[in-house]
Amino acid sequence: MVDVAMVGAGQTKFGNHPLGLKGMWSEAIEQAISSVDHGIQTTDVDEAFIGSIAFGGSQLGNTAALLTEHSGMEGVSVRRVENACASSGFALRDAWMAIKSGQADVVIAGGIEKMNDLSTSRKRYWLGVSGDTEWERLAGLTFPGTYALTARRYFHEFDSNHDDLVHVSVKNHMHGFENEVAHLRKQVSFEKAQSGFMVADPLTLYDCCPTSDGASAVVLVADHLAHKFTDTPVWVKGSGAGSDHLALHDRPSITQLRATQAAAKRAYATAGISANDVDLAEVHDCFTIAEVLATEDLGFASRGEGGRFAREGEGRRNEGHVTINASGGLKSKGHPLGATGTGQAVEIFKQLRNQAEPARQVRDAELGLTHNVGGSGATCAVHIFGRDR
Amino acid sequence: MDIQRISNQDGHFACSKYGQQWAGPDGDRLTLALALLKQLSAETIALNSFADHLEYTPSVSIDEIIQLSTGWIIDEDASLQLHAHRKGFVVAITESKEEPRWPDFDTTEIPVETQNELNEQWNAEVSGVSQGAYVSQAQHVLASSSRLGLMAQVNQEKLVWPPRQLNSSGQRIDSPTVQLSETATILTWTRLSAAGAPSEFSGRAPVLDGVGTVLVAFDEGPKGVFMLADDENGVPEIDGTVRFEIRRLYGQDGVIHYGLKAILTKS
Structure with missing residues (x-):
């Protein structure tokens, strides 16, 4: 079967972005194209998959065609991929599958979201559209609420408390501080993160990722073309995806994400590796409790040990067995919904090619993982990347 | 109440x-x-x-x-x-x-101000065009026996609530016929501040000092999420119990949607 190589990757800075949709997407494509060492033309692209929740409704239909038209790819076969915050993780998976199946040789996977030009009420609406509208959202829940329910239950079931979440927040802000494309480039003390104002009890402001604008894109090619474009491709060694009940109350347990577990199992199997082999992971820490669950569901910590994992700093850059969220994660790098999944792949591309800012480069990393979750865990895509084929 | x-x-x-x-x-x-x-x-x-x-x-x-x-x-x-x-x-x-x-x-x-503020918010919700999540009036009617009467479906000797269409074998599940008990056990809870509340409730949340929500398990098995009501003087506890009452849930597009809210019975 065809192997898939990532030969280019780029993104806008995440945050309050001055550019509009077309401008942000074009910038991400420019960055991705220019990162291809031996050069590539947009006309080389066979297919494109663009993840987005549709940025506040400004272009709900035919989103992808508009964006490719404005980024030099008019005529390419393109579609929008929507799986809530996992949209571009699934765009990446679709791109991988397109090449794997032999139907395409050069594929763009990307994502985009524009959130910060919306009114407060519209922003709240769009942040909430991916939950179970009828039985969860209209019973008073937003995503801060669903993750707060999860956090409180986690503390009840296991030896953990809110301080463990504070450790996640402090670590990710520390990692993101050196990241030039991060939304919140500021270090946060333990005491400050402990005392943030309550958003959804027990989650405070410092447990919640920011609402970001941003776009990201990666260039994937079939193995026979990899060295035409670069001497140092990053191989997409594994891909897995899973889904679960949309509403928390339909799940057997709310302290683990079965979608993540299924996606990870499939990704590890296709890559032929285990969790112990992973050197760095970009995990979906939309809320700090989500990182704690992810470390367990991805196999970096045993069930119920995610709190201890965070408390003991096992995910800190170059300190533990695996670095978790070297980019700063969603908490610090930012979370432009549809752009997050391929944004994680951009980070892995840089790290595995030793192109991250020196102060935050993960040493000797051979294998990286991305973990992109939709909503409170209804969908998840996991990818494994390696320096070696 | x-x-x-x-x-x-x-x-x-x-x-x-x-x-x-x-x-x-x-x-x-x-x-x-x-x-x-x-x-x-x-x-x-x-x-x-x-x-x-x-x-x-x-x-x-x-x-x-x-x-x-x-x-x-x-x-x-x-x-x-x-x-x-x-x-x-x-x-x-x-x-x-x-x-x-x-x-x-x-x-x-x-305080008259509190009453007036809440009345204004209800009026704004009902008379405004929805800026929030939308469940059609027809959908409310379709699910009314489950939403208002806690009626559950029976699927392979287990109860299903809220209602769904097909089971994991791809077979259609019959309409709800069994009423769940009117009390349930709290599995977890949260209180959303105005900043964390859904847009539907964001007008009332600051007046009420947040919106309380519980995830509960019924004795018969199904679980559900409900807003708390009358919780000014109580803090929920995991393993505590709630009962249910019909209250206003939210206003949208000219009508008020009613549904069950949870009332703390033991803290």
Whole structure:
């Protein structure tokens, strides 16, 4: 079967972005194209998959065609991929599958979201559209609420408390501080993160990722073309995806994400590796409790040990067995919904090619993982990347 | 809801615990009537002019709300009559179609500003075009027996609630036929600040100092998420219990959506 190589990757800075949709997407494509060492033309692209929740409704239909038209790819076969915050993780998976199946040789996977030009009420609406509208959202829940329910239950079931979440927040802000494309480039003390104002009890402001604008894109090619474009491709060694009940109350347990577990199992199997082999992971820490669950569901910590994992700093850059969220994660790098999944792949591309800012480069990393979750865990895509084929 | 009830030779009368000037943050004449009906043995009752005195139109018919949540059957030929005060938040059940003599109730002082702010928010919600999540009125009606009456489906000897279409074998699950118990156990809870509340509730959340929500398990197995009501003086606890009452959930597109909210019964 065809192997898939990532030969280019780029993104806008995440945050309050001055550019509009077309401008942000074009910038991400420019960055991705220019990162291809031996050069590539947009006309080389066979297919494109663009993840987005549709940025506040400004272009709900035919989103992808508009964006490719404005980024030099008019005529390419393109579609929008929507799986809530996992949209571009699934765009990446679709791109991988397109090449794997032999139907395409050069594929763009990307994502985009524009959130910060919306009114407060519209922003709240769009942040909430991916939950179970009828039985969860209209019973008073937003995503801060669903993750707060999860956090409180986690503390009840296991030896953990809110301080463990504070450790996640402090670590990710520390990692993101050196990241030039991060939304919140500021270090946060333990005491400050402990005392943030309550958003959804027990989650405070410092447990919640920011609402970001941003776009990201990666260039994937079939193995026979990899060295035409670069001497140092990053191989997409594994891909897995899973889904679960949309509403928390339909799940057997709310302290683990079965979608993540299924996606990870499939990704590890296709890559032929285990969790112990992973050197760095970009995990979906939309809320700090989500990182704690992810470390367990991805196999970096045993069930119920995610709190201890965070408390003991096992995910800190170059300190533990695996670095978790070297980019700063969603908490610090930012979370432009549809752009997050391929944004994680951009980070892995840089790290595995030793192109991250020196102060935050993960040493000797051979294998990286991305973990992109939709909503409170209804969908998840996991990818494994390696320096070696 | 906690009501003040007076029963005399004219009939049964009820207002909220605050008195007849206010029915509470998510209460109205309909929720008062439901609370009073629940305290009495279910029979048949005529609505009389009751509907004319509601502030807003419910998304599901009043008949259906009353029947599903209290067991009372609406029959315009019934001997018992449901009344609502034209101005005050007082309801009555009498044997006469004539407007009853309304008794006086105790009044608890509630800041007028709070009442006015909440009333304005309800008015804004109902009269505004939805900027939030949307569930059509038809969808509310389709699921009303589950939403208002806790009716569950039976699938392979297990109960399913809220309702779904097909089971994991791809077979259609029959309509709900079994009523879940009216109490449940708290698995976890949160309190959303104004910043964390859904846009539908963001106007009321700051006035109420947040929105409480619980995830509960029914004894029969199904789980569900409910907003808390009347929790000003209580903090939920995991493994504590709740009961359920019909309250206003939210307003949208000209109607009020009613549904079950959880009331703490043990902390």
